[in-house]
Amino acid sequence: MSYYDTEATYTIGELAREFSITPRSIRFYEEQSLMNPARTGQNRIYGNKDRVRLKLILRGKRLGFSLAEVKKLFELYDSNPDSAVQLKTMLQLTEQKRAVLNQQLEDINTLMSELDDVETRCREELSELRRGNIA
Amino acid sequence: MSYYDTEATYTIGELAREFSITPRSIRFYEEQSLMNPARTGQNRIYGNKDRVRLKLILRGKRLGFSLAEVKKLFELYDSNPDSAVQLKTMLQLTEQKRAVLNQQLEDINTLMSELDDVETRCREELSELRRGNIA
DNA sequence: ATAGAGGTTTACGTTAACGTAAATTGCATA
DNA sequence: TATGCAATTTACGTTAACGTAAACCTCTAT
Known part of the structure; x- marks a missing residue:
């Protein structure tokens, strides 16, 4: 929200590589309403917020939460x-x-x-x- | 292994109630070679060792291990x-x-x-x- | 112009860990 | 003897979290 925000963006492939998962997984999380990235035409564009979200999802999974549970936590937090x-x-x-x-x-x-x-x-x-x- | 060992035994239903799971789950763990209880005719009879095993399985699950992983750990330990x-x-x-x-x-x-x-x-x-x- | 690398949707397949139902058995009690 | 409870086996159904394949677009490099 700052004047000159460091608005880095990522493609789905970049995020997938960074977190050692597949693009399919990321799309699946979106399908389950855990993310909602911007678009450039058809293509998904992820910002820093999206990246943090993804991090949280994966941490939740490591802790044994289901995606549904993670979603609930998001909704609570949001x-x-x-x-x-x-x-x-x-x-x-x-x-x-x-x-x-x-x-x-x-x-x-x-x-x-x-x-x-x-x-x-x-x-x-x-x-x-x-x-x-x-x- | 003591002379007069406190050899308590349990039925499948008793163990299921104690750990708040279903008999089906316990039979499934056996099917996956995670347990191997004694028999009285057709009926399964569980001893203290079996009870400990079950406890370990459930702890493993809470920690996010798959049954296959738990099995490996058992094999290692045994x-x-x-x-x-x-x-x-x-x-x-x-x-x-x-x-x-x-x-x-x-x-x-x-x-x-x-x-x-x-x-x-x-x-x-x-x-x-x-x-x-x-x- | 074409090939290749990445992106997209749609849709069916897969695995783990049981759930659930059906049919049977043995024991205890009314 | 009938009834009911707890156990058994067999077998098909279910859910979550993706995998995988097909068919398509779009940009960049040769």
Whole structure:
């Protein structure tokens, strides 16, 4: 919104390469109303905002959200929440997500320490092997 | 393995209820060679080990692993790794998983702080509304 | 002028992870 | 003995998130 905004643009192929996905995926996200890029005739033109959106979609996916869920989060974030009801449902939703994320944190931590165990055992056995231990 | 092992057993329905899934899912995991419970005639009988396995499967799913991936992890964990080659591939795999988990941790943290932002903004607006602010 | 690289739409195919229905079985209880 | 509950197998249906193919346009380079 600044006077001389750095308005970079991208083609679908450029974005696809940058994020290591296919153009098909990006078009699919648009089909699901997760994006709405500008056009130059037939061709899609993506701006910085679109690029950020795409980033958010992919982060959501990494966290196990479905595209439908990501869409809901977008709508929440985009909507200028006027009514107290909307604000409250919004708070409820963030609480839900927070719970899921906390569970994931827990899961990750336990898995991490388990990986630690496996690794140390592996390394021990390896050094035993190197010492020429046959048993 | 103790003398008098607390060998609890469970039916498929019991496990399903405990973990809030359907018997169908449990049978499916077996079909995919993720479990292999004992039988009493036709009926499946699950022991403590099986119950732990199921727990691990569900944790894996929460973390976004496919059943095939979970299976691989099981095989890794179960295999008595004798050769140095196996040990090394094992270390490689744990490294890969660790990278994914770290990425997820990063994602979760940023998402968490974003949720914080949304929440505080919501609460502010709500208290404004309560003060009778119309604008 | 033609070839090639990228873009477009339309539409059908694919995979994972179950859901769901049908038909059967065994056990316990009214 | 009949009824109902929980288990079983077999098999087809379903949804999400794309993959893939066909047929087309448009620009640039040779």
